[in-house]
Amino acid sequence: TNQLTQKVLDTCAALACCTEISGQITRPYLCPSALQVHEQLRGWAAALGMTTRVDAVGNLRSRLESKTPNAPTLYLGSHLDTVPNAGAYDGILGVVLGYALVEALAGQDLPYSIEVLGFSEEEGVRYGVSFIGSRALIGTADDMLALQDAGGASVREAILNFGLHPDHLREAEAEDSALGYLEIHIEQGPVLQDLGVSLGVVSAIVGQDRLNLQFVGRASHAGTTPMHLRRDALAAAARFMVAAEDLARETAGLVATIGMIEALPGAGNIVPGEVTCSLDIRHARDDMRAACLEKLLAQAKQEAEARNVVLNVIPKMAESATPMHPRFRQLLHDSAADLNLPHPELVSGAGHDAQIMAQKMPAAMLFVRSPNALSHHPDEMVNTADVGDALSVGLRFLERLAAE
Amino acid sequence: TNQLTQKVLDTCAALACCTEISGQITRPYLCPSALQVHEQLRGWAAALGMTTRVDAVGNLRSRLESKTPNAPTLYLGSHLDTVPNAGAYDGILGVVLGYALVEALAGQDLPYSIEVLGFSEEEGVRYGVSFIGSRALIGTADDMLALQDAGGASVREAILNFGLHPDHLREAEAEDSALGYLEIHIEQGPVLQDLGVSLGVVSAIVGQDRLNLQFVGRASHAGTTPMHLRRDALAAAARFMVAAEDLARETAGLVATIGMIEALPGAGNIVPGEVTCSLDIRHARDDMRAACLEKLLAQAKQEAEARNVVLNVIPKMAESATPMHPRFRQLLHDSAADLNLPHPELVSGAGHDAQIMAQKMPAAMLFVRSPNALSHHPDEMVNTADVGDALSVGLRFLERLAAE
Ligand SMILES: NC(=O)NCCC(=O)O
Numbered sequence A, B: 001t002n003q004l005t006q007k008v009l010d011t012c013a014a015l016a017c018c019t020e021i022s023g024q025i026t027r028p029y030l031c032p033s034a035l036q037v038h039e040q041l042r043g044w045a046a047a048l049g050m051t052t053r054v055d056a057v058g059n060l061r062s063r064l065e066s067k068t069p070n071a072p073t074l075y076l077g078s079h080l081d082t083v084p085n086a087g088a089y090d091g092i093l094g095v096v097l098g099y100a101l102v103e104a105l106a107g108q109d110l111p112y113s114i115e116v117l118g119f120s121e122e123e124g125v126r127y128g129v130s131f132i133g134s135r136a137l138i139g140t141a142d143d144m145l146a147l148q149d150a151g152g153a154s155v156r157e158a159i160l161n162f163g164l165h166p167d168h169l170r171e172a173e174a175e176d177s178a179l180g181y182l183e184i185h186i187e188q189g190p191v192l193q194d195l196g197v198s199l200g201v202v203s204a205i206v207g208q209d210r211l212n213l214q215f216v217g218r219a220s221h222a223g224t225t226p227m228h229l230r231r232d233a234l235a236a237a238a239r240f241m242v243a244a245e246d247l248a249r250e251t252a253g254l255v256a257t258i259g260m261i262e263a264l265p266g267a268g269n270i271v272p273g274e275v276t277c278s279l280d281i282r283h284a285r286d287d288m289r290a291a292c293l294e295k296l297l298a299q300a301k302q303e304a305e306a307r308n309v310v311l312n313v314i315p316k317m318a319e320s321a322t323p324m325h326p327r328f329r330q331l332l333h334d335s336a337a338d339l340n341l342p343h344p345e346l347v348s349g350a351g352h353d354a355q356i357m358a359q360k361m362p363a364a365m366l367f368v369r370s371p372n373a374l375s376h377h378p379d380e381m382v383n384t385a386d387v388g389d390a391l392s393v394g395l396r397f398l399e400r401l402a403a404e
């Protein structure tokens, strides 16, 4: 498996060159560089005897059919899109490992078919909503088609533009008799690194809300408008941002992030009349998250009103905290134990396609250590040996599942 | 003068159509729509027997030569550029009134020549530095040529692109024997409106600093990065923005504005690694302004360091508070008194080209009431009768100056 591990890393490095902005890795949903990724992985799939298609929302799907009649399908994979200026492993490592696991089987027939999934949209950067790819597999992507990106292009238009057919959504759905979904992903956080272990079994994925807050005040002259006559949208937004940081710091397990902000008209000598910013808020407990969100929005409203600024809250996405499937989790623990590898459980602070797939089938996740705890950053990394461990545990998982 | 007042307003309305973005008035420095403005005003100048040129930095300059040999020049005017999504009067009203005053003279010869100035860059939006047009007249624009806009184009390049010659700066300078400079401008604030008068005489223009603050932290994952491990550039910037509003609210006469902000990479689920925002800070007393600026920058540095974020301060512009010339002020008071119009004095919270011209010659400003105290906003307005008053006082000023 040393050679196969190297192939996984080499493939990740090669695919890092498929980007919309040269010099960095930026591959949003349904962009030309996604086609380049598909092209390279199709080649590998063909060499493995797999048949490949791209479904209605742009997911890459390669199947290895079992010889057993009416065999159910095990889904394996992760996502191919990235955040702006991303690292080389978030998502794509799990897809590449899917193909590598099929290669590791070396022609061995299993009592289930394997479908490797390269989800097309997990980050939610282009449309503000994550998991459009996996939603199509559980049949809940229909509402996504009308979403618009910053340039006003709808998901429907982007799909057509990519050469696909948004009306073929039904054909993207996973089969009802599916065995389940396994996703291997980098941890993207400090837990496994701090424990000094290569792998972890995800117990649950946190719930998250994403919203946009629009503050509408009134633009006016920075020199002639006295402070008490201002309707400064950015001053209101700044108070909200401070409240979000304060609340997250004082609430164990809560993270709150303002990642995007735009102030209009955007000139140094004009009091901003309109500000739009994002809020991303997460907690392992849904009730805690809901209570914190309510508190924050109330504070935002109060700061806005104190400045005669109108606050519009635009919900973009809400996902509940999602436990992983007990039987699949156990299979991962047992597989790691077979290989004498430590296998601690941890909560995922990042959302993942597994969170969506879990609504339709048993789903589980295996995390690979992030040696610098860094993700959504070009310095994101993995240890070669850890990827080898993930490959070994994944293969054991396939064998144990076949034996059940 | 009723007809001439109407011509002034009609001309402002017509020139409002010269814009880079249709549906709004947006006319930054050295853009194609400035050429359209020049074209229309050249026509009027020619009809008045004036000769017109565009100088090396793009100022429109129309001269009416006195028959007196070696007559000195009186400069009259304001600026032609606008902020993004501007009103129809900020700046351009004073230029149009310059031509209208020459028309009001109806061929009468004066012992001085008149040069109507349409300054090319007063707002400072494109390069972050105001008054490039008037700086050329006092011979201090040379340092401006290397400034770069957001797209990386230098002032020099923009000038060449506009068909002008940046090396001809010396020919743009005002004559040493100049009589002085008179600028008529909308107040852009609430003072004259609150007093219930049409016009005011500017006693002094506030000093202002403009800077950019760059906060450099580290981008990371919004879900997996615990609050205490973040190096959130936007969280640091938000504390600074709050500090700026707090300080300005508690310091009489201080205004502080953050009008521009950009956060990178700018996705909802990424902790911002880099933020750049502007600071515009003004006070009538230079020592007060300096002390407040120092205090704010210290707070910004502290909030940045508390988050392991680096703060870079990039000064863009600093102008001292500038008193208007006593003799010219008196001429304005006397002219208004001749017409039985009230003529209160007021401080200008906005910067103006008169602030620059005052470094080389007597300079004065006449303010026209802003009926809704609104400027740098599309709803900016003037009362027709107030514009008529400004025209009458301006004409009286020319006559009194001729008689001195
Ligand atoms: N794994 C990952 O980065 N997912 C993106 C969605 C999220 O921000 O949680």
Ligand SMILES: NC(=O)NCCC(=O)O
Binding pocket: A221, A222, A223, A269, B090, B122, B123, B124, B130, B188, B349, B350, B351, B352
């Ligand atoms: N008058 C005016 O709007 N000037 C622009 C420069 C400033 O912001 O003071």
